[in-house]
Amino acid sequence: MAKNQISFFATQNDLLLVLNDVRLKVPYVFSFQEKSEEPSVYESPEEIEDLGFISVGDQNQSELYLLIAPGDEPKARSVEQRNGDIKRFYDQMSHPRSVSFRAGGLLNDSSCIIAGQVGTVSDDEWSIALYKGIVSSIKKRFTKIKSFYVGDEAAKKLDEGYRLTANIKSPVDYDLTR
Numbered sequence: 001m002a003k004n005q006i007s008f009f010a011t012q013n014d015l016l017l018v019l020n021d022v023r024l025k026v027p028y029v030f031s032f033q034e035k036s037e038e039p040s041v042y043e044s045p046e047e048i049e050d051l052g053f054i055s056v057g058d059q060n061q062s063e064l065y066l067l068i069a070p071g072d073e074p075k076a077r078s079v080e081q082r083n084g085d086i087k088r089f090y091d092q093m094s095h096p097r098s099v100s101f102r103a104g105g106l107l108n109d110s111s112c113i114i115a116g117q118v119g120t121v122s123d124d125e126w127s128i129a130l131y132k133g134i135v136s137s138i139k140k141r142f143t144k145i146k147s148f149y150v151g152d153e154a155a156k157k158l159d160e161g162y163r164l165t166a167n168i169k170s171p172v173d174y175d176l177t178r
């Protein structure tokens with residue numbers, strides 16, 4: 001769990017505005033944890049075709065992107081499982097100079113936006129600076145509604161009746177409302 005984190009609701013365009021603000025200040029490489037042996041690596045947010053779109057209705061099961069420091073290479077840490085198998089993870093434990101990013105976004109074939117989250121567990125100066133840059137951009141560009149920051153397009157969707165939630169299975173009483 002991140003010790004510095006912020007939750008938000010955003011569409012692809014909302015996210016691109018924020019990530020491009022930060023890219024101008026701090027260059028970085030995206031990589032994300034996948035089921036395969038090697039992560040996909042992106043040099044810009046525009047390269048991520050499904051950024052802001054989500055196929056699972058649970059924030060915690062959405063893709064985890066790692067924003068890693070320039071010059072750092074994606075590397076996995078191996079964890080032995082109880083059955084003796086070895087699983088490899090690309091996460092903040094193997095990347096001390098990183099920020100984790102779950103984009104959330106529009107849930108496929110629905111009128112629902114799943115929450116996103118950005119955070120870091122690191123005390124590294126680069127990680128903290130990047131995290132603060134992202135948070136600053138979110139606070140500048142998004143509207144705060146209760147404890148969430150909501151991008152302009154996501155706010156319009158909220159006003160059109162879209163559900164804004166962290167989990168599609170949660171009762172609507174827990175959805176974000178104005």
